[in-house]
Amino acid sequence: MKTYSITEIGSFDSIKRVTLKEKLGLTGAEVSVNRLPAGTESSFSHAHKRNEEIYIFTSGTGMFWIDGDKIPVQTGSAVRIAPSGVRAIKADSSADLIYICIQADEGSLVQATREDGIRSEQRPDW
Amino acid sequence: MKTYSITEIGSFDSIKRVTLKEKLGLTGAEVSVNRLPAGTESSFSHAHKRNEEIYIFTSGTGMFWIDGDKIPVQTGSAVRIAPSGVRAIKADSSADLIYICIQADEGSLVQATREDGIRSEQRPDW
Numbered sequence: 001m002k003t004y005s006i007t008e009i010g011s012f013d014s015i016k017r018v019t020l021k022e023k024l025g026l027t028g029a030e031v032s033v034n035r036l037p038a039g040t041e042s043s044f045s046h047a048h049k050r051n052e053e054i055y056i057f058t059s060g061t062g063m064f065w066i067d068g069d070k071i072p073v074q075t076g077s078a079v080r081i082a083p084s085g086v087r088a089i090k091a092d093s094s095a096d097l098i099y100i101c102i103q104a105d106e107g108s109l110v111q112a113t114r115e116d117g118i119r120s121e122q123r124p125d126w
Numbered sequence: 127m128k129t130y131s132i133t134e135i136g137s138f139d140s141i142k143r144v145t146l147k148e149k150l151g152l153t154g155a156e157v158s159v160n161r162l163p164a165g166t167e168s169s170f171s172h173a174h175k176r177n178e179e180i181y182i183f184t185s186g187t188g189m190f191w192i193d194g195d196k197i198p199v200q201t202g203s204a205v206r207i208a209p210s211g212v213r214a215i216k217a218d219s220s221a222d223l224i225y226i227c228i229q230a231d232e233g234s235l236v237q238a239t240r241e242d243g244i245r246s247e248q249r250p251d252w
Contacts (some may be wrong), residue, residue, distance in 0.1 A: 001237045002193075002195075002207060003192065003193055003207060003208040003209045003210055003211030004190075004192045004195075004197070004206060004208065004213075005202075005205070005206045006199075006203060006204065006205045006206075006211055007199060007204050008200075008202055008203055008204075009202040009203070010200060010202045010223075011201065012184070012201075012202065012236055012243055015214070017245065019239065020180070020204055020206075021235075021238060021239075022179065024204060024205070024206035025206060026180060026206055026235065027177065027178055027232050027233045027234070027235055028155070028177070028178040028229075028230025028232050028233065028235055029154070029155050029178075029180065029230040029235055030230055030235065030247055031182070031204070031228060031241060032239075033182070033227050035215045036195075037178075038180045041250070041252070044245055044246065045245075045246040045248050045250060046243050046244060046245050046246055046247070047243075047244045047246055048242050048244060048246060049216070049237070049239075049241075049242050050236060050237070050242055050244055051154070051238060051242045052152065052154040052155070054146070054152065054155065054157055055234075056135075056157070056159070056202075056226060058138070058184060063164070063251065063252070065131075065250035065251075066129065066130045067128075067129055068251075069130075070252070071132060071234060073132075074134075074210055075137065075138075076134055076135040076136045076137060076138065077132060077133075077134055077135070078132065078133050078135055078146055078147075078149070079130060079131070079132045079150070080130060080131045080132075080150035080151060080152055081129060081130045082129040082130065083181065084129055085129030085130050086246045086248050087130075090250075090252060100182060102138050102155055102157060102225060103154075103235075103238045103239070103242065104154030104155040104230050104234070104235065105154050105234050105235055105236055106153050106154050106208075107153045107154065108153070108154050108230070108231050108234035108235075109154055109155055109156065109229075109231055109234075110146075110176060110228065110231055111175070111176070111177075112147060112156035112177060112229045113145065113147075113156060113158075115175075116174050116175050116176055116177045116229065116250070117172050117173075117175075118170055118172060118173045118174060118175060119170055119171075119173055119175055120170065120171040122171050122212050123171070124167070124168035124171060124191035124196075124214045124216075125191075126167070126189070126191070126196075126216060126247050
C-alpha cells in the first residue's frame, strides 16, 4: 500500500472551493482552498466545536471579523483562530480573496519538524 | 484574551522558509511556507515519527521522490504523505518551487467542516 496520495487542484485563480480531506485521505487535518469573489463576504459567521483554524492568504485583500475585531488581510497574512472565536470574512471590491484554510483538533500536535522528523540514508535516484 | 493571532509572511516569492507554529501559537498543526530554488533539491530524504504531512504547491514545477516513486508536482498539486513514507523533493531548473507544508498528528482529526462548525447569529459590523 502506498504511503502517499496526490490530487491536482489546478490554478488557484479558477477555484471556487476545494476540500482535500476526502481527496487525499487526510487523517490529521482538513485543508481547503477557497476563493471569495471580490466585494462579497461569507454568508454567516461561525465558530468551531474543537478545531483550531489556520488561514493563509495567497492572493487579494480583505477583512476578517473576529469577535468584533476587524483585521485587514492581504497576500501573505497568516491567521490562527481558536475554536471559540466567532469569525466572518469579506473580500475587498478590487480582487478575489484566495486563501488556504486548515482545520486541526486544538491541542493535538505532539511534536513537529526536528522532533518528529527522521533523517533517512536513502538517496533519491533522480 | 484574544482568540486569534496574525502574522505577515509577505510575498511568497521572497520567502526562504517560514514556520508558523511559534509565530501564531499553533496547537493542532505546524505549517511552513517554503521555497526551493530552481534546480536544487532537499539536502536529505526523511520520514516522520507521528506526523502526516500535506504539501500544497503554489508555484513552480518539480518532483517528489517518495519510497522510490517519482511524482511530478506543479502549481496546484496537493500531496499527503503518511509518517513512514521516505521523501525528498527537487525543483525543476526553470523556476523556484514554492509550497506550503502542513504537519499534523496522524489520526488526530475527530471531525471537520459541517460536523465541527457552529453557525453563529452574530452579524459583522463591517
